[in-house]
Each structure stands twice: as C-alpha cells, then as structure tokens.
Amino acid sequence: MATSPRSFPTASCGDLMRAGAAPPNRRPSTVTRLTPLATALDRLGAQAPLAKPARIPVDQALGAALAEDVVAEAPVPGHAFALRDGWAVVAAETVGASGYSPAFLSAAPALVAAGEPLPPGTDAVLPLSAVDPDGVPACVETAAPWEGARRAGGEVQSTAVLARKSQRVTRALVAALQAAGVGNVAVRNPCVAFAPDLEPVTRSVVAWLVGPSASGALDRKPSPLSLSRPAGEGDAGEAGEGGAREAGAAVLIAPWRPLQPEEPGLLCEALALAPGEATWIAIVDGRAVVRIPPVFGAAVAVTLALLSPALARLAGAQAAEPSRSLPLGRKIASRVGWSELALLGVDDERWTPLAVGDVTISTLARAAAWALVPPESEGAPAGASLAAHLFGADP
Numbered sequence: 001m002a003t004s005p006r007s008f009p010t011a012s013c014g015d016l017m018r019a020g021a022a023p024p025n026r027r028p029s030t031v032t033r034l035t036p037l038a039t040a041l042d043r044l045g046a047q048a049p050l051a052k053p054a055r056i057p058v059d060q061a062l063g064a065a066l067a068e069d070v071v072a073e074a075p076v077p078g079h080a081f082a083l084r085d086g087w088a089v090v091a092a093e094t095v096g097a098s099g100y101s102p103a104f105l106s107a108a109p110a111l112v113a114a115g116e117p118l119p120p121g122t123d124a125v126l127p128l129s130a131v132d133p134d135g136v137p138a139c140v141e142t143a144a145p146w147e148g149a150r151r152a153g154g155e156v157q158s159t160a161v162l163a164r165k166s167q168r169v170t171r172a173l174v175a176a177l178q179a180a181g182v183g184n185v186a187v188r189n190p191c192v193a194f195a196p197d198l199e200p201v202t203r204s205v206v207a208w209l210v211g212p213s214a215s216g217a218l219d220r221k222p223s224p225l226s227l228s229r230p231a232g233e234g235d236a237g238e239a240g241e242g243g244a245r246e247a248g249a250a251v252l253i254a255p256w257r258p259l260q261p262e263e264p265g266l267l268c269e270a271l272a273l274a275p276g277e278a279t280w281i282a283i284v285d286g287r288a289v290v291r292i293p294p295v296f297g298a299a300v301a302v303t304l305a306l307l308s309p310a311l312a313r314l315a316g317a318q319a320a321e322p323s324r325s326l327p328l329g330r331k332i333a334s335r336v337g338w339s340e341l342a343l344l345g346v347d348d349e350r351w352t353p354l355a356v357g358d359v360t361i362s363t364l365a366r367a368a369a370w371a372l373v374p375p376e377s378e379g380a381p382a383g384a385s386l387a388a389h390l391f392g393a394d395p
Contacts (some may be wrong), residue, residue: 034272036375037305037339040281043267045313047283051190051250058177061169064187065317070163075153076180080118084148087131088112088122091145097130102138109137118149125149156180166317190250190314192307198255202292205299206253210307249287250314251307256293265289272375274340274357276301297359301341304389305372322387324369326351332386333379343367344388351386367391 035043053067082088087109097103109131110119118125125148130141146154156162162180163173169187177185192210194203256278259269265283273279275297282289288310292302309319329350334340340357346368355363356373369388373379380386 034270034277035268036272037372040268040271040306041310041313044281044283044288044310047267048250048288048310048314049286050316051188051314053186053188055184055186058169058174058182058185061185061187061189062171062174064169064189065312065315066163066165066167066169067186067188067316068165069161070177070182070185072156072158072160072162072180072182074181075158076156077150077152077154080123080149080151080154082112082114082116082118082125082149084125084127085113086111086125086127086148087139088118088149089124089126089131089139089143090122091124091143091147094124094126094139094141094143097139097142099140102140103142105137105139107137109139123149123151166315168317188315188317190311192251192253192311193249195252195254198253199294201296202253202255202294202299205296206303206307209300209303210311251288251290251311252284254289254291256291271302271306272338273301273305274335274338275359276305279306296361300359300364304370305339305341320389322371323390325385325387327383328353328380328386330382331379332356332373334373334377336378337375339375340373342371342373342388344369344371344386351388 056064088111089105089109093105094103109126110122111133112118112125123145124143126139126141126143127148130139130143132138162177162182163169163185167173169185192206194206259266259280263269263280263282266280267283267288268279268281270277271279275295276292277298278293279298279302280291282291290302290307292299312319326346327350329347329352332342332353334342334356338357341359342356343354343359343363343366345352345354345366351369354367356379369390371386371388
C-alpha cells in the first residue's frame with residue numbers, strides 16, 4: 001500500500017492485522033548473530049547523545065527527566081499561618097496549663113481560622129475548647145511551639161533542593177513544585193519520530209506503550225494513524241505538549257528491511273529478544289534508527305524491553321523499576337540466552353502467566369503487567385515471587 005510523505009494509510013490497524021501477510025517485497029532476514037538486549041542498550045547509550053535540556057512549564061513536564069536540580073527561590077510559606085481553627089497564643093505562656101491549673105495569658109488570644117496568618121508574636125494555635133472566650137485570658141492546655149501552626153519557611157526553605165537531576169516528573173512532583181512557586185523546569189525529553197511509511201500497527205504500539213520517555217514527541221492521547229513525521233519529511237512541525245521538534249528526535253522508528261552488506265552505523269544486527277529477534281539498529285547522523293519487523297508481538301516486546309529503557313538513558317534517567325511483586329500462579333519456562341517478554345494477568349493476588357516469548361493481541365488485551373525474563377534464567381516455578389511492571393494509563 002503506497003503512502004505519500006505527508007499522509008498516512010487510511011486503513012485501520014485492525015484492517016492490516018486481519019490482512020495478515022507482510023508486503024511481498026520483504027525478504028526474510030539471514031542474520032545469525034544475535035546481540036544480547038543489555039549489550040544493545042549499552043551500545044545505544046554509548047553512541048547516541050543525551051537529549052538536549054529544554055526549559056518548559058512545570059505542568060508540561062509530566063514524565064520527563066529533570067536536567068538539573070530544582071531549587072526553591074523563596075521560603076514557603078512566606079508568613080506563619082494557622083493549621084487549624086483555634087486561638088493564636090504564645091506557646092511559652094501556656095507551659096503547665098491544665099484543667100486544674102489554667103495558665104494566664106498576657107493578652108486575650110486572637111481567634112484564627114485554618115490558613116489565616118498568625119498575629120505577630122504568636123507561635124501556636126490552641127483548640128477552641130482550650131480557652132474560655134468570656135472569662136479572663138487563660139488557657140487549660142499546653143501548646144508546644146508551632147503546634148497547630150506552620151512557621152514561615154516551614155514547608156520549603158529558601159534554596160532548598162526540591163527535586164534532583166535525572167528525577168522523573170510525576171504528578172505528585174508537579175503539584176509540589178507548583179505549590180512552591182516553581183514555574184519552569186529544565187528537562188531532557190528524548191523524542192521519538194516515525195517514518196511516514198511505517199506500518200500503522202507498529203506506529204500505534206510504540207505510541208501507546210513507550211511511556212513517558214517520549215512524551216515530548218507524542219500527544220498524550222495520540223491518534224494511532226496521525227502521529228509525528230520524521231525530520232526531513234516536509235516541514236518539521238510542533239510535536240506534542242512539550243513543543244519538541246521532530247528534527248531533534250533521538251530515535252526514529254523505521255520500517256523493517258533486510259540488512260545491506262555494509263550497513264552504515266550498524267549497532268545491532270539482530271536482538272536476542274523474544275519476540276522481536278529480527279529487529280536491528282543503526283546510528284545515523286547521531287540518531288538511533290530502529291527497524292522493527294512488522295509483527296504485533298515484536299513491536300510490543302521491542303517497545304517495552306528496548307525503547308523505553310533506551311529513552312530513559314538518553315534522558316539521563318534510570319529505567320523504570322518493576323512496581324509490583326506477586327507469587328506466580330504457575331511456572332514459567334524460558335530459553336537460556338534469550339531475554340523473553342512475559343505477559344501476566346492477576347488472579348487471587350497471584351500472577352497468571354499469559355505468554356512467555358510470544359505476544360498476541362488477545363494476550364496483551366488481557367495482561368495486567370509484564371516482566372522480562374533475563375537470558376541467564378530458565379524460568380521460575382509456581383509460587384516464586386516475580387517483580388513486574390504494571391500497565392498504567394499515565395506516569
């Protein structure tokens with residue numbers, strides 16, 4: 001099916017998957033030298049440059065890796081305030097106070113609401129029941145300094161480090177930074193571009209599974225057939241919420257083709273990854289070009305096991321760690337020497353293996369999590385604890 005450089009096929013991903021056969025002009029790969037997944041990642045990290053830092057609004061940085069420490073510019077709060085409704089007092093004047101022996105105060109305490117500034121000179125807020133508003137100025141409870149109150153700078157001190165370089169920007173961090181008055185942050189957000197003639201199935205899988213590492217190049221809710229073009233194809237437009245330019249994309253996903261005898265920049269001619277063995281990678285003009293065979297399972301495995309951790313390295317961040325450990329409901333078997341993708345369901349707080357070393361549309365649709373079985377492993381018995389990555393909607 002022909003495509004123009006500025007358009008994508010009108011057929012849906014489902015139409016092409018149901019058609020089944022790959023285009024007839026593809027020849028099978030004759031490559032026999034497999035590169036271990038870890039070796040491929042190390043080579044890519046050594047030869048592809050880190051993404052350039054860019055300063056963007058905090059609320060657009062979700063999922064990106066920080067390029068530098070985030071330091072508070074001013075103390076927060078700027079003044080002391082009440083944490084609860086009550087009476088603003090001087091804590092030292094309440095020492096020893098009790099119902100049997102009230103402490104007399106030097107002045108009538110001020111009634112304050114939660115969030116209100118404290119009157120000058122006060123440093124605590126007593127509960128409403130601790131003071132009789134109609135009697136003499138006295139209290140029947142002792143207050144420690146800053147009990148029921150927050151001092152100026154009590155949440156963030158000036159020049160405090162709020163987040164460290166290479167840390168991922170999460171929803172919680174966005175909320176904290178905005179509350180601290182931080183408007184912009186410097187991030188490294190390596191972007192993914194797609195060749196215009198890339199198979200729609202591969203394009204869709206990468207777009208939805210690559211995760212926050214590529215958020216600068218992909219819309220948060222992309223249309224599977226209308227994602228970004230690669231650099232050099234027409235005008236390089238804005239790509240995604242971060243405003244990243246496709247010309248700066250760190251990775252280009254291109255259609256699979258057989259290796260040439262002297263392939264320039266060849267980094268890996270085949271992967272010891274199942275599925276996805278026929279994937280090969282080259283470095284062209286400082287950018288990683290990844291050619292994934294036009295098979296649904298290969299696109300899933302390469303995206304999860306190779307692209308996501310590679311993009312994390314290019315962002316100067318650590319790859320995501322498995323987020324949940326559960327015992328296996330039944331054993332899994334794996335080939336030594338291969339990194340194999342395992343798709344997992346959950347049943348009665350146990351992992352249910354759905355597939356190992358193979359991925360179908362049905363198994364991915366049922367999967368709650370995935371794990372990578374390392375090449376030195378033959379699998380794991382039933383009952384063994386397995387750490388896995390949960391499939392989630394957002395970072």
